[in-house]
Amino acid sequence: MTTTFSDAEFTYISDMVRTRSAIVLEPGKEYLVEARLAPLVRELGLESIGALVTKLRQGNGGLAEKVTEAMTTNETSFFRDVAPFQALRTLVLPSLVETRKVQRSLRIWCAASSSGQEPYSIAMTIEDDFPQLRGWNLQIVATDLSPAMVERGRSGVYKALEVNRGLPAPMLIKYFTKVGVDYELKAEIRSMVDFSELNLIGAWPAFPPFDIVFLRNVLIYFDVETKRTIFGRVKRLLAPDGFLFLGAAETTMNIDDGFERLPIERAGCYRRTH
Numbered sequence: 001m002t003t004t005f006s007d008a009e010f011t012y013i014s015d016m017v018r019t020r021s022a023i024v025l026e027p028g029k030e031y032l033v034e035a036r037l038a039p040l041v042r043e044l045g046l047e048s049i050g051a052l053v054t055k056l057r058q059g060n061g062g063l064a065e066k067v068t069e070a071m072t073t074n075e076t077s078f079f080r081d082v083a084p085f086q087a088l089r090t091l092v093l094p095s096l097v098e099t100r101k102v103q104r105s106l107r108i109w110c111a112a113s114s115s116g117q118e119p120y121s122i123a124m125t126i127e128d129d130f131p132q133l134r135g136w137n138l139q140i141v142a143t144d145l146s147p148a149m150v151e152r153g154r155s156g157v158y159k160a161l162e163v164n165r166g167l168p169a170p171m172l173i174k175y176f177t178k179v180g181v182d183y184e185l186k187a188e189i190r191s192m193v194d195f196s197e198l199n200l201i202g203a204w205p206a207f208p209p210f211d212i213v214f215l216r217n218v219l220i221y222f223d224v225e226t227k228r229t230i231f232g233r234v235k236r237l238l239a240p241d242g243f244l245f246l247g248a249a250e251t252t253m254n255i256d257d258g259f260e261r262l263p264i265e266r267a268g269c270y271r272r273t274h
């Protein structure tokens with residue numbers, strides 16, 4: 001694939017994206033930059049990505065954010081990878097229901113929630129299988145770098161293709177309403193999830209501790225030092241008996257020995273060691 005930018009322009013974009021999001025774009029990813037930025041170049045009526053870089057160098061307000069957002073990978077699905085959600089249903093939630101039965105409070109953070117399928121999968125699991133949590137102070141916080149993804153998540157509206165990926169048919173029937181060609185999550189599930197923008201390498205609000213953190217399929221884009229920093233920050237926010245879920249290709253091993261992996265196949269579920 002031919003690209004419409006020089007090596008120096010590629011370096012400019014990759015440095016900028018890394019500073020703003022921690023996403024690492026190594027040489028060889030030129031094709032990805034070309035594919036992801038082409039729609040933005042068209043939308044702005046520019047001739048090439050080279051012209052986009054010229055605009056960025058001039059300090060065009062808001063453009064750097066748009067470019068960074070365009071370089072995020074937002075791939076997700078309902079009940080992605082299955083095993084983490086089985087672990088959530090059969091082990092993690094039963095354990096927390098027991099240990100939190102006096103304070104009746106449960107806090108869950110989905111820290112790179114993309115278009116919302118992940119936090120809503122958690123919400124539907126709770127609604128379906130943990131009626132005893134009704135009346136508890138239950139909070140599901142969903143955050144993402146991308147304002148567009150946060151907005152999509154908040155809307156709770158999904159395409160047929162999206163609800164056909166991973167969502168069990170009974171849940172589609174029970175929790176969605178067909179609106180035109182799309183499917184809208186019912187308010188009872190939407191209201192369980194609180195969406196907001198958050199950059200994992202920026203300042204975090206003063207969150208109270210979480211009992212469960214989903215941090216899946218985002219650290220994979222970062223360098224080791226950034227992963228280590230984020231694990232450290234997550235550890236300080238995770239209750240000592242809380243649970244951390246990582247993506248299938250992610251691990252704390254050799255990065256932070258403050259976590260140990262539970263022996264549940266393919267669940268990517270970790271607990272604090274200290």
Ligand SMILES: C[S@@+](CC[C@H](N)C(=O)[O-])C[C@H]1O[C@@H](n2cnc3c(N)ncnc32)[C@H](O)[C@@H]1O
Pocket residue numbers: 020021022023072073074075076077080111112113114115118143144145146149198199200201215216217218247
């Ligand atoms: C591949 S999706 C993962 C979605 C979901 N967790 C899953 O596993 O299906 C990665 C998400 O991370 C977000 N992201 C990338 N860099 C980020 C950062 N620095 N802070 C917060 N979110 C970020 C992207 O916007 C994207 O929505």
